[in-house]
Each structure stands twice: as structure tokens, then as C-alpha cells.
Amino acid sequence: MKIGYLGPKATFTDLAVTTMFPHAEKIPYSTIPECIDAVSNGEIDAGVVPLENALEGSVNLTLDYLIHEQSLPIVGEIIAPIQQHLMVHPYHAHHWTEVKEIYSHSHAIAQCHKFLHANLKKAKHVYMTSTSAAAKFVSEHPHLPIAAIANRLAAKEYGLMIVQENIHDHDYNHTRFIIVRKQNEPLKMDSPLYAGDKTTLMVALPKDQPGALHQVLSAFAWRKLNLTKIESRPAKTGLGNYFFIIDIDQKMDDVLIPGAIAELEALDCTVQVLGSYPYYII
Numbered sequence: 587m588k589i590g591y592l593g594p595k596a597t598f599t600d601l602a603v604t605t606m607f608p609h610a611e612k613i614p615y616s617t618i619p620e621c622i623d624a625v626s627n628g629e630i631d632a633g634v635v636p637l638e639n640a641l642e643g644s645v646n647l648t649l650d651y652l653i654h655e656q657s658l659p660i661v662g663e664i665i666a667p668i669q670q671h672l673m674v675h676p677y678h679a680h681h682w683t684e685v686k687e688i689y690s691h692s693h694a695i696a697q698c699h700k701f702l703h704a705n706l707k708k709a710k711h712v713y714m715t716s717t718s719a720a721a722k723f724v725s726e727h728p729h730l731p732i733a734a735i736a737n738r739l740a741a742k743e744y745g746l747m748i749v750q751e752n753i754h755d756h757d758y759n760h761t762r763f764i765i766v767r768k769q770n771e772p773l774k775m776d777s778p779l780y781a782g783d784k785t786t787l788m789v790a791l792p793k794d795q796p797g798a799l800h801q802v803l804s805a806f807a808w809r810k811l812n813l814t815k816i817e818s819r820p821a822k823t824g825l826g827n828y829f830f831i832i833d834i835d836q837k838m839d840d841v842l843i844p845g846a847i848a849e850l851e852a853l854d855c856t857v858q859v860l861g862s863y864p865y866y867i868i
């Protein structure tokens with residue numbers, strides 16, 4: 587089985603894929619859209635991309651690309667702990683406090699904001715497509731006084747030295763990665779890491795209807811459907827037009843979720859099921 591992921595080698599996504607699919611052929615892609623496109627054209631059997639971080643919130647690129655560009659079903663989710671380390675080329679190990687630039691994924695930099703503010707206030711932040719792309723860049727420019735924020739595997743893979751460990755601001759730093767496929771077929775994963783099922787809906791509200799969101803929420807509330815996330819994203823059709831991404835803490839059933847969807851549609855909402863899938867906690 588071929589599984590694509592946000593690369594290059596040694597991203598957090600790579601770690602999640604390796605844990606969940608130890609026997610798969612792993613194919614790295616430089617960006618999230620490239621990975622999602624590869625699933626669409628059938629180059630790979632499934633793609634794994636980051637969706638949401640506990641400290642920084644959603645990876646908007648993933649949500650927006652799935653909603654506006656390539657609509658693919660979510661067939662699974664992996665939740666993994668994230669530990670961020672500061673690393674430099676070994677030449678700079680003894681004067682790492684003098685680095686002028688810090689390279690990483692924007693979420694990784696945001697997760698280490700307090701550390702950077704206290705220790706490397708003057709260094710410029712440079713955003714890369716992933717943490718390991720940053721580590722690779724730092725290793726390829728040994729003469730530059732720069733550092734990367736990435737994981738331990740990236741330090742090893744790209745020959746960098748970790749000069750400060752665990753620099754993320756809060757201990758509870760977890761990321762949700764989603765598994766997307768072309769067809770809505772679950773991957774066979776008899777994993778002891780299985781932790782439950784979820785259903786994700788996209789709901790667009792009717793225009794200018796007072797109380798519409800309240801009515802949407804009550805369709806779930808009186809059915810006792812437990813929501814674990816609600817988030818608004820711009821519909822990209824005009825200022826002030828939003829849709830909602832809603833996660834329900836259970837798998838699609840025959841009665842409750844279809845009933846809630848029918849009620850929302852009767853309120854003139856547009857509803858799309860983005861997936862009903864198992865999740866795994868590493």
C-alpha cells in the first residue's frame with residue numbers, strides 16, 4: 587500500500603504514518619496540496635496531512651484545500667504528541683544563541699513562542715512547508731547562522747545538533763492528522779491505538795436568518811449528539827460568508843445523524859459529510 591504524507595522525510599506527519607502503517611510504502615510530498623492531489627489522481631492509496639494542533643488550532647491550508655479544491659473523504663484520524671526541539675548545524679552548536687534566523691513550519695514556531703521570545707528575541711522567523719524541510723534547509727547551509735525547530739528524527743536524518751530540547755510552550759501539544767482517500771473506503775487497520783469514531787460535517791447556514799446557528803446546534807443538542815469541535819471558515823464567496831466544520835463524537839448511524847442532517851436541510855442549510863471515521867491515539 588502506498589501512503590503519501592507531508593514530507594520531506596522526518597516530519598511529524600512521517601512519524602505518525604510510520605507508527606500507524608509500519609509496512610506501507612511511504613511517499614513524501616513537499617506540500618499539503620501536492621499530497622492531496624496525488625490521492626485524487628490515484629498516484630497513492632491514501633494521504634496523511636496535518637489538520638489541527640492543540641496549541642495553534644487548525645491547519646487552514648488542509649481544511650480549505652479539501653473544501654474548495656479537492657473534496658476527498660476523510661477515512662481516519664491519527665492524534666500524536668508533538669515535541670519541538672531547537673537544532674543547528676554542528677558548526678554553530680557553541681554559539682546557537684547568536685543565530686539570526688529560525689526556520690520551521692508556522693505552527694511549530696507558534697508552539698514555541700514563549701521560548702523564542704525569552705531566548706532568541708532578535709532572530710527572524712522564516713516559515714517553511716514543514717519542520718523537516720526547515721531542518722534540511724539548515725543542514726544544507728552550514729555557513730549560515732540559522733536554526734530549525736523540528737523533531738528528534740529530523741535532527742538525526744539531516745545531521746543537526748539539538749541545542750535545546752522540548753521548547754514548546756505547553757506540555758499538552760498534540761496534533762490531529764487526517765487520512766484521506768479517493769473512495770470512502772476505510773483502511774484495514776486493526777490497531778490497538780483505536781480510540782473511537784467521529785463524524786465530520788460541513789454546514790453552510792442560510793443567509794441572514796436570525797438564530798440560524800442556534801437552530802443548527804439544537805438539532806444536535808436534543809438528539810444528545812456530542813460535538814467535539816465547531817469552527818467557522820470563510821466560504822470565499824464574500825465578506826461575512828462562513829460555513830461551519832462540526833465534529834460529532836460518534837460514527838454515522840441510521841437514525842440520529844441522518845435525522846440531524848435532514849433537520850438542518852429543512853432549515854435551508856447545506857450539509858456535506860466530510861467523513862465518518864475511526865481515530866487512533868499514539
Ligand SMILES: O=C(O)C(=O)Cc1ccccc1
Pocket residue numbers: 592596597598599600636639668691693694715716717718761
Ligand atoms: O511540519 C511537520 O513536521 C508536520 O508534519 C506538520 C506539523 C507542524 C507542526 C506541528 C505538527 C505538525
